[in-house]
Amino acid sequence: MTASSEKIRVSRRKVLKGGALIVGFALTGMQTRAFAQGATGAPRRVDAKEVDSYLAVNGDGTVTVYCGKVDLGQGLRIAIPQIAAEELGIGVDKIGYVEGDTALTPNQGRTSGSSGIQRGGMQIRQAAATARKAMIELAAQRLNLKPEDLVSSDGEIRPKAGGAGIAFASLLGDRRFDLKLDPNAPLKNPAAYTIVGKSLPRPDVAGKCLGTAVYVQNFALPGMLHGRVVRPPAIGAALVSVDEDSVKGLAGVKVVRINNFLAVIAEDEWTSVRAARELRAQWSDVSGLPAQDKLVETLRTDPGVTDQALITKGAPLSPPPPNVKTLSASYFWPMQSHASLGPSCAVADVRADQATVWTASQGTHDNRATFARFLGLPEDKVRLIYIEGSGCYGMNGHEDAAADAAILSRAVGRPVRVQWSRADEHGWDPKGPPQLLDIAGAVDADGHILDWRTEMWIPQSTRGLLNIPLLGPQAAGLDNIVGLNPGLISQNGDPPYVADHVQVIVHWLKEAPLRPAPLRSPGKPANCFAVESFADELAAAAGIDPIEFRLRGLKNPRGIELIKRVAAMMKWQTRPSPGASTGAALVRGRGMSYVHYKHSETLVAMGMEVAVERASGRIKVERVFCAHDCGQIINPDGVRAQVEGGILQTISRVLMEEVKFDRSRVLSVDWSSYPIMRFSDLPKLEIDLVDRPNEPPFGAGEASCAAVGAALANATYDAIGVRLRTIPFTPERVKAALNGKAS
């Protein structure tokens, strides 16, 4: 297949409209370099320590950047070239870009944990700085000048004093650097940036709006067949019998059965859909899931836990001084789905001696060993190539679909595309895990926290497990990895405020009710929901305004600035919560939360205004205010898009989302049983991005998510005077809370 190419104008205008920065854009003009996904370039050096693994200076004066992190719509395809172009000293329009191909790009780790820019981008910045230093040294020899008298600009190294320079291509075109990344290679001074910090348009956007973008769902190979996997009616069920005659009437359908792996294959997609629907099979009865209505108790009383004190700071005052209020509360965040808009899909071409898999996986490198293992091939004979799919937010079904396709391709000896159904995706995508938190604390009349103790019950991560067990190999009885990987879900369990004594204890659960996986901002939406709700409860107990309470306890000046910005944005009225008008039919409230992501990365202060309808129990988020500091901003519009998306998606998770299941299977397998936000639910958003060009850049895709739950809960408390501590805040739950039942 050929690379899609898009015409965008790179020199652009910025227009301020309605207070928002709008990216000026034209469809005609300069032709950018192709984004060659699905192409099969010859394998190249991919050692993550080598400059050549990241950068190639081409004979035509362009530079190709090879990035192991992938773009799922979060904007790396422009942000990474901006970083590289800036540091090299070349126009961003001269940068070609290849992502997520195990044969072409270095292993920079999975695209997860908001690490695309802060780790992946910084490796590429250092590679570019090393390359620039090397090219300056080469030019210095040729020009008989000192390196310090030369500067890199517009794709050439030229004397600072003026005069002719030497183009990158002449210095190095098509040859290798043969250098390791030099951690001491000097970085460009941010004050001199001309590319980083600009809202350049994302190059994939035009194709997505014109219908020319290539998704893995569109990718096709000659001779490719269409497969659908028939999953059992119960998780872990064994296949008893298959009635192949049930699909005999469908032309060209083949049934593939490997142990408990059952699939149909057809020449065209619709026939495969019909065959999967019509195939009759008998499965064993299994009912191994816990009762959903007892899930909290099940987690709390699980005998198989390992306890770990994550944080112990200071010592509690004993006995507590007078005028101290002590509180305790329990919070619960349920299992949630990635709920990708498009069900997972992949294409695989498995031959006797090698395999190529086209996948939207966020971890092509991480998966190579796994795929090699269940296919019984040497790792260097397995290639995974990233092609964008429907957005996923951690690890949805993309990798399972890829494994399904690989198993089927091997079984039939032809390339196979596997497309999951909606019910497959909602039913079988790995889920964000359940999280239960108990918090107890003590606060004095001045709002000083004397004691804080968090206990959390969460599924453990199996040490060193890069992936999660895949459904296809598991059902087929092939060599599969074993364990749990819910992501780093124990962070941010302690408050960001001064406290005399803090303890965080984790009760690690050996099992999870449904297969867990990292889901956007893994664990932090729940932990920050609990911590920032409880901080609000302490503030209310002390009779102190929530913002005043936080400012008294916060030392981080960047955090303080964000909270003050949010207070100014929402014209915050200083008073304790709840507000006065809690008896009305429609009550409004405001609340806020503050998050320092992982206590070391992006900082967010978030305010919300909600309206609660007492009769229906419906919460409407009316306005959201977000002040956001992710350090150096590479592409402001890209950051803004991520923050908008993080806020909206998490409002959806907080108000609506919970995976429903019985003792055998997931029941919420479509958009009516697992609703997400629609246009009528939209709040107004005001986002204030604080740029700190001299600070390291941190991720912007996750931190805002972590702040949403508590801001919403605190605003609701301000409105109705009742605490919601169980996600989602459905109308039924709100009504129960208003009627004095436990939330």
Added chain:
Amino acid sequence: MPSYDLRVNGSARRVDSPDADKPLLYVLRDLGLTATKYGCGLGQCGACTVLADGTAVQSCQMTVADAQGKAITTLEGLGSASNPHPLQTAFIQYQVPQCGYCTSGMIMSAAGLLAKKQKPSEDDVRSALEVNLCRCGSHMRVVSAVMAASGQRG
């Protein structure tokens, strides 16, 4: 095998289908018109929205038999790089898509709205797009872009 005469993006297309209830979605994708996306097959998400005689419909819910005699427009037929529809221009200008899987359906639903109402209010836009889901949270930009495409401040 029975065949069906369709009019897609202005061209006459004859397609074969063993069953009359094959959804238009698969017919279009088999024709290589892959901008139209499979999202649920249940009429719940809007990812497969196309225009049928100028009205936005979910192509997973329209059979090939029912599509006969109607003028079908997909995102590819709405405009192109050299001659984009105002909605496409606005969606690009506002950098609407993230993953973009919903974008085709969003634009087609909006095109259906603008065909009926040249200057919709923001509430009209939200209501016309109520069936269209987006998981990445690009909603604010969708509304702004549709308003801009209709010559109004988004």
